[in-house]
Amino acid sequence: MKKTIIFVICFMAISLNFNKVSSQDIIMPAPDKTGGKPLMQALNERQTIRAFSKDELTLQQLSDLLWAGWGINRPDLKKRTAPSARNVQEIEVYAVLQGGLYLYDADSHILRQIHNKDIRSFCGTQDFVATAPLNLVYVADMGKLGKKEGDVIKDSDLHWSYANTGFIAQNVYLCCASENLGCVIRGMVPKEKLAPEMGLRSNQVIILSQTVGVPQN
Ligand SMILES: Cc1cc2nc3c(=O)[nH]c(=O)nc-3n(C[C@H](O)[C@H](O)[C@H](O)COP(=O)(O)O)c2cc1C
Numbered sequence: 001m002k003k004t005i006i007f008v009i010c011f012m013a014i015s016l017n018f019n020k021v022s023s024q025d026i027i028m029p030a031p032d033k034t035g036g037k038p039l040m041q042a043l044n045e046r047q048t049i050r051a052f053s054k055d056e057l058t059l060q061q062l063s064d065l066l067w068a069g070w071g072i073n074r075p076d077l078k079k080r081t082a083p084s085a086r087n088v089q090e091i092e093v094y095a096v097l098q099g100g101l102y103l104y105d106a107d108s109h110i111l112r113q114i115h116n117k118d119i120r121s122f123c124g125t126q127d128f129v130a131t132a133p134l135n136l137v138y139v140a141d142m143g144k145l146g147k148k149e150g151d152v153i154k155d156s157d158l159h160w161s162y163a164n165t166g167f168i169a170q171n172v173y174l175c176c177a178s179e180n181l182g183c184v185i186r187g188m189v190p191k192e193k194l195a196p197e198m199g200l201r202s203n204q205v206i207i208l209s210q211t212v213g214v215p216q217n
Pocket residue numbers: 046047048049050126184185186187188189
């Protein structure tokens with residue numbers, strides 16, 4: 001009887017867990033939190049790269065980049081690798097891959113698929129954007145700051161979100177330097193064209209985008 005109860009509980013726990021993951025989501029390996037170059041070496045090698053090879057990123061690289069950028073590093077407090085003003089954590093990191101649009105779910109360290117269209121060409125006006133393997137899009141969910149759909153959002157409402165995004169983007173820069181990847185943070189983003197392709201609500205605001213890939217030799 002005791003064994004049956006334990007079996008039923010285990011089965012329910014596994015089923016519940018599976019329900020949370022759709023088959024299109026990307027389940028990444030755990031980030032490598034102990035590897036990489038020493039911090040001072042990564043800082044010395046941090047740079048903007050705008051020419052990328054055709055190589056895809058590995059799942060491990062994707063995992064390390066997302067965790068370094070905006071992952072949870074203190075699970076008991078749900079706090080992150082980057083600071084955020086008043087700990088509102090309104091920045092959402094979307095990953096635009098050839099296979100579709102994904103939202104980084106930091107709690108479970110999974111990329112949740114939003115759709116399966118290749119929208120890389122909408123992420124920027126520079127030619128490398130459409131062919132690089134990954135564009136991260138940093139979006140401020142102003143709903144977390146009390147803005148409802150249809151509310152006017154002024155530039156001055158977004159000051160903290162720009163600052164918060166800067167910290168995340170620098171983490172990604174340092175992770176790229178550490179893993180011999182290249183990246184460029186970009187303000188040149190056609191936001192009016194990209195937002196509908198991402199299906200964003202009117203109280204979600206695109207802040208910046210960051211292209212990542214393997215540097216071209
Ligand atoms: C807020 C911000 C916006 C930027 N926007 C773009 C951009 O749209 N396109 C681009 O190629 N580089 C962009 N850059 C990258 C800068 O041009 C780059 O950081 C600068 O030339 C210094 O080079 P470094 O990063 O290698 O030190 C941006 C950088 C920042 C901080």
